[in-house]
Amino acid sequence: MIQRLRLKPYISQSERWPQQGRIILAQYDDQSVVVYQAFSRKMGAHAVRHGRLDGPRFSLDRMSWLRTNFLWMMYQSDWGSKPEQSCVLAIWLRRDAFDAILAQAVHSLFAPGVYGDRETWQYALNRSEVRLQWDSDHNPRGIKIKRRAMQLGLSGETLRCYAQEWIIHIEDISQYVQEQAKYMREPEMLLTPAEHIYPVKDEAVAQRLGLDIWADR
16 A cells, blocks of 8 residues: 555646656655665565665665656566566655755766766766666656656765665555556556656756756746
8 A cells, every 4th residue: 555655647747747858757845755666576575674775685886776757667667567676666765865866966978068078077977976867758658758757876875875874764666556557558547656847956956967947837
């Protein structure tokens, strides 16, 4: 049973969301931001039980990727049907920590409009523990759309802090995902987490991330 995740009809949300551009869609409040990750059943159960992500099968030596966009997570995990991504977790992350992660993020691929030259980008990449990647967002059926979705890869001390200190709450939403997967071709029946454009207050950070819209409308 979903305890904390706020749900709304997909149709009403999709009409409100921008149809193109780089934006951060997320469920958030004053204290937290919801991010999604998917693991094996055993890893997911340990995370829920302990409220952190440092279980015996979670490696702090390997980059771990976070997504704020529920439908992007559904595309990535094939609605929780992939064997090693069958346990879908909604993770309430401290909002100040999420903002700090955004402030560190460096594009995984060279973005000349942001860094000017490859040497500047490579220097920033080598010094950062957060990778930023923009991918095509997808509709419930898994079809690409023009809007771009963000994912963030954490490593080093940033990953350790995320896994062990910055998490407020973890919820296994796998059952909900399975129930809603039945409606991926019937969007009028689909309920998805209530998501809005995440406001990035620091304009310099927003521009470095490459955001097209960085305040909710």
